[in-house]
Amino acid sequence: TKKPRIVILGAGYAGILTARRLQKILRRDEAEIVLVNKHNYHYLTTWLHEAAAGTVDDERITISIRDVIDSERVRFIKDTVMEVETAAKRVVLCHGEPLAYDYLVMALGFEPATFGIAGIKEHALAIRSMNSARRIRHAIEARFAEFARNKEAQEKQQHLTFVVGGAGFTGIEFAAELSERIPALCRQHGIDRQRVQVLNVEGAPNILNGFDPAMAEYAKASLESLGVQFRLSTKIQSVDSRGVTLLSEAGEERIAPATVIWTGGVQGNTVVCNENFETVRGRIPAGKDLRAPGHENIFVLGDCSVVTDTHTGRPFPPTAQLAILQSAVCAENIAALVRGSEDVELKEFVPFIKGTVASIGSHDAVGEVFGVKLHGRLAMMMKAIIDIRYMLMLGNLKLLFGKGKLSAYVTP
Ligand code: FAD
Ligand code: NAD
Numbered sequence: 001t002k003k004p005r006i007v008i009l010g011a012g013y014a015g016i017l018t019a020r021r022l023q024k025i026l027r028r029d030e031a032e033i034v035l036v037n038k039h040n041y042h043y044l045t046t047w048l049h050e051a052a053a054g055t056v057d058d059e060r061i062t063i064s065i066r067d068v069i070d071s072e073r074v075r076f077i078k079d080t081v082m083e084v085e086t087a088a089k090r091v092v093l094c095h096g097e098p099l100a101y102d103y104l105v106m107a108l109g110f111e112p113a114t115f116g117i118a119g120i121k122e123h124a125l126a127i128r129s130m131n132s133a134r135r136i137r138h139a140i141e142a143r144f145a146e147f148a149r150n151k152e153a154q155e156k157q158q159h160l161t162f163v164v165g166g167a168g169f170t171g172i173e174f175a176a177e178l179s180e181r182i183p184a185l186c187r188q189h190g191i192d193r194q195r196v197q198v199l200n201v202e203g204a205p206n207i208l209n210g211f212d213p214a215m216a217e218y219a220k221a222s223l224e225s226l227g228v229q230f231r232l233s234t235k236i237q238s239v240d241s242r243g244v245t246l247l248s249e250a251g252e253e254r255i256a257p258a259t260v261i262w263t264g265g266v267q268g269n270t271v272v273c274n275e276n277f278e279t280v281r282g283r284i285p286a287g288k289d290l291r292a293p294g295h296e297n298i299f300v301l302g303d304c305s306v307v308t309d310t311h312t313g314r315p316f317p318p319t320a321q322l323a324i325l326q327s328a329v330c331a332e333n334i335a336a337l338v339r340g341s342e343d344v345e346l347k348e349f350v351p352f353i354k355g356t357v358a359s360i361g362s363h364d365a366v367g368e369v370f371g372v373k374l375h376g377r378l379a380m381m382m383k384a385i386i387d388i389r390y391m392l393m394l395g396n397l398k399l400l401f402g403k404g405k406l407s408a409y410v411t412p
Contacts, residue, residue: 003032004102004338007091009081010269011037011065012045014302014323014330015107017393021331023073031338033074034099036091040065040078043130044390045109046320049170051133052261053177054140055362062130068394081108086276086295103297103334106284107327108269110303110318112262113282119239120165124262127170136261140178141185143259148189160196163244163255165236166264167202168209169358172219174263175200176361179226198228199255201246203235210317211356212368218375219358219366226361236264266318268304280306283318289346290330299334301326307349316351324393325351357383 006022008015019035026033041062050056065076080094084106090098112126120126125136140162147153147160164175179198186193200207200223207230208216220230234248243256267282277284277292283306284292290305292298302323306315316322326349333346357367357379365379374382391400 003029005032005034005100006103006105006334006338007099007101008033008035008105008107009084009091009271010107010109010302011035011042012107012109012302012323013320013390014109014327015105016042016065016068017324017327018105018107018301018331018334019069019074020393020395021328022334023070025331025335026338028073030335031103034077034101035065035069035074036077036079036081036093036099037065038078038080039130040076041130042068042394046387048127048130048133049174049177049359051130052127052136052174053181054137055177055181058130058134063394063399067399081271083271083274084276084298086298089297101297103299103337105299105301105330105334106272106292106304107301107323108271108304110266111269111282113265113267114262115264117236117238117264120236120260120262120264123239123241124165124260126262127174139259140181144185144189144191147195148191157195158257160191161243161255161258162196162198163236163258163260164198164200165244165260165262167200167204167207167230167232168263168265169211169356171200171202171263172207172223173359174261175228176223176226176359176364178261179223179228180361182227193227199231199258200228201231201234201236201244203233205233207232208358212373215366215368215373215375219360222360222364222366222375236260236262266303268306272300272304286326286349288348289333290326290349291333291346297337299330301330307351316353319356320390321353322351324390325349357386359383 008019022033041064044061047061051058051061079096082094083092090100092098112128114120164171175198182196207220234246237245237247239260243258244260246253272284273279273282284300286300286305286307290299292300303318309316329347329349336344355369359365365383367374367379369382
């Protein structure tokens with residue numbers, strides 16, 4: 001009989017680790033494994049704020065897919081997924097022929113959620129992928145160069161303004177990185193530091209909603225010491241080619257000229273948003289065994305899935321941590337289906353979330369791990385441990401020494 005084909009869509013945290021786990025547990029004669037991704041590299045989404053601010057080089061956070069999968073076991077296709085045709089059991093690709101599957105893993109990640117706010121899609125920049133991070137870095141550098149040339153702005157004592165929309169973890173991490181880069185950009189372009197401002201606008205009364213309040217307060221003070229100004233209980237109402245309009249109890253406020261970086265939230269990849277799938281705010285609710293509702297042979301992982309915390313009744317925040325945990329259970333469940341009968345018992349996904357650590361530039365961090373609050377050096381160490389652990393999961397010691405900030409810690 002023909003070997004079943006397992007198709008994995010997306011080579012982010014969820015997809016790449018599912019592929020690696022399957023190549024390990026399934027024998028060559030048991031199944032064909034195919035991995036489809038837009039690019040021939042895997043990128044560390046959790047470091048994109050640094051690439052966007054220009055504080056880390058692109059090549060440090062990208063890893064060639066061929067370096068982390070066994071190409072004898074996993075066929076890699078570089079292509080863009082356009083649609084999943086569930087009735088025909090095939091995936092429509094942008095360039096190649098449609099790809100038939102027996103088992104499918106949907107791990108296409110996130111997209112920025114714009115909540116219908118006017119002008120965000122057209123005029124704000126958003127941290128979404130390696131390419132979008134690059135665009136943000138280039139835009140920041142271009143704004144500094146333009147400001148240095150603009151004699152009128154100098155005479156009128158105008159400001160070069162960056163507005164970061166949203167003070168969740170992405171907004172906070174990015175605002176800190178940007179503030180750290182500003183002194184060097186000012187020196188390079190001969191601009192007075194006082195003339196550059198970073199405003200972090202947050203609709204809620206506090207930053208990092210849902211996070212430990214004491215740690216959130218610590219983060220706020222640390223960002224303020226880097227020069228970030230906060231506008232709390234203030235919403236981004238609209239963005240246009242010149243700047244941004246804010247709305248608070250005090251009324252509307254216009255900030256222009258300004259460059260807007262939108263970090264106001266994420267939703268699932270739009271590829272999953274069609275009549276073939278049940279979705280809740282752009283995400284597919286994953287069943288207990290991580291299958292998509294109504295689809296026996298489709299698993300959904302990472303940021304395009306939503307998993308409810310049975311203790312709180314609320315969804316787990318979409319994180320790399322959750323995606324990594326899901327990948328292990330998904331791979332085991334697919335292997336059980338490939339090997340077993342129709343009514344084989346599948347493993348239930350019960351995540352054990354260890355905590356959260358967020359960087360505040362390269363000299364500070366904040367977190368809560370196993371219920372213990374951390375800040376400063378300890379939190380930075382914890383972040384380094386998380387990064388090292390992930391590199392080890394990718395199974396390549398060379399990566400540990402050659403990539404990312406880690407090389408600074410571990411190379412002699
Ligand atoms: P992704 O990592 O987004 O990967 C999706 C993959 O699919 C990508 O390779 C993409 O190229 C590919 N793809 C997308 N569309 C298509 C298509 N149509 N066709 C083909 N391929 C496609 N979480 C944490 O746990 N800890 C952190 O410290 C942390 N820091 C973060 C910092 C930032 C700046 C951001 C933005 C997020 C952070 N997160 C963090 C959240 C975390 O990055 C995501 O939850 C995680 O990336 C989700 O993994 P994923 O595999 O679902 O998707
Ligand atoms: P988020 O949804 O966590 O935060 C978005 C913030 O934007 C919220 O505080 C919201 O109130 C605010 N907002 C929304 N609309 C607004 C508006 N119109 N005006 C002003 N503010 C507005 O999104 P995120 O920060 O992108 O995070 C996405 C996911 O990635 C989360 O699950 C997060 O935990 C995870 N993440 C984790 C880390 C980490 O662990 N270090 C880092 C980054 C992201």
